[in-house]
Amino acid sequence: MAQQAKVEQERAIRRRGAILDAAIRLLVRSGMAAVSHRSVAAEAGVALGAIRYYYETREALLLACVDRLDQDRSASAQAAIQEARERRPGREDLARLLLLACDGPRLDDDALRGTIGWVADCGRESPALSDRLVQLRHGVDRQVRELLDGGGHADISATLVAAVIDGSVFTSTAERKIGIAGIAIADVTEFLTLASASRPQGR
Numbered sequence: 001m002a003q004q005a006k007v008e009q010e011r012a013i014r015r016r017g018a019i020l021d022a023a024i025r026l027l028v029r030s031g032m033a034a035v036s037h038r039s040v041a042a043e044a045g046v047a048l049g050a051i052r053y054y055y056e057t058r059e060a061l062l063l064a065c066v067d068r069l070d071q072d073r074s075a076s077a078q079a080a081i082q083e084a085r086e087r088r089p090g091r092e093d094l095a096r097l098l099l100l101a102c103d104g105p106r107l108d109d110d111a112l113r114g115t116i117g118w119v120a121d122c123g124r125e126s127p128a129l130s131d132r133l134v135q136l137r138h139g140v141d142r143q144v145r146e147l148l149d150g151g152g153h154a155d156i157s158a159t160l161v162a163a164v165i166d167g168s169v170f171t172s173t174a175e176r177k178i179g180i181a182g183i184a185i186a187d188v189t190e191f192l193t194l195a196s197a198s199r200p201q202g203r
Contacts (some may be wrong), residue, residue, distance in 0.1 A: 016054045019044050024065050028114030032062060032121035059126055066122065066129065069104065069115075071134045077101035077143035084150035091196075094151040095188035099181060101143045102165045107181035114175045116166075156195050164191050 022044035028032045036058060037051040044051075055061035080097035083089070089097060099107060103115050122129040145158040168184040177183060 003183055015050065019046065019051055019054055020061075020064055020068055022067060025060055027062070027065050027069075027120045028111065031114075031117045032125050035062060035065070037061070059128055062125065062129060063132055066118070066132055066136070069118075070139070073101075073104035074139060074143065075104040077140075077147070079152060080144045081143060082154065084147050089151055091192045092185060092189045094147065094153070095185045095192065097151070098144060098161060098188055099165055099184050102140055102162055103169065105178050110182075111180060112180045114167050116170050123183050153192060153195070156192070161188065161191065163191055164188055 019040060023035055023040045026039055026043055037048060040061065041048045042053050051061070055064065077100065080100045084094065084097055099191050103112060104161070108111075119133065122133040123130065140162060141158050144162050148154060148156050148158055164187060165184055166189040169180055172180040
């Protein structure tokens with residue numbers, strides 16, 4: 001009896017994970033407007049009732065998507081922080097690590113465009129999603145701060161660096177540019193260079 005319950009529990013965990021994966025694919029590919037119980041059911045290949053069983057409301061499903069995406073981003077940031085601690089990176093390498101900390105492990109154009117899309121959607125979608133994004137942003141800023149400290153740039157604002165990254169990725173997305181990650185890395189590298197050059201002598 002206990003073995004059967006364990007099997008059922010594992011099956012439920014897998015099904016819930018498959019549903020969330022499907023919702024995230026839709027979210028990153030087409031934005032929050034594309035995510036509904038019905039569209040996720042079709043994407044995941046499960047009955048509509050299964051989606052409602054695990055995520056009673058669309059907002060609950062979207063919050064779960066945002067949380068999972070941030071977990072992946074945070075893990076990427078922690079790996080970047082560890083890399084920076086083990087060897088002080090040069091500016092360009094540090095810029096790459098900072099991009100990983102802000103946007104997560106996938107730096108291909110589709111993923112970066114998708115990130116800009118769902119982040120912008122949070123503010124329009126609901127107060128709960130907007131509030132969650134604000135909470136998660138504190139984690140981004142903290143990890144960017146750790147990276148800058150580890151990379152020898154303790155005097156540079158983490159919030160400003162994150163804003164440079166966001167602005168670069170947004171502009172590249174709006175202009176349909178190719179190689180968004182490379183452009184963002186170049187922009188952050190230039191910013192770090194300019195910030196370092198403006199330091200008072202003797203620092």
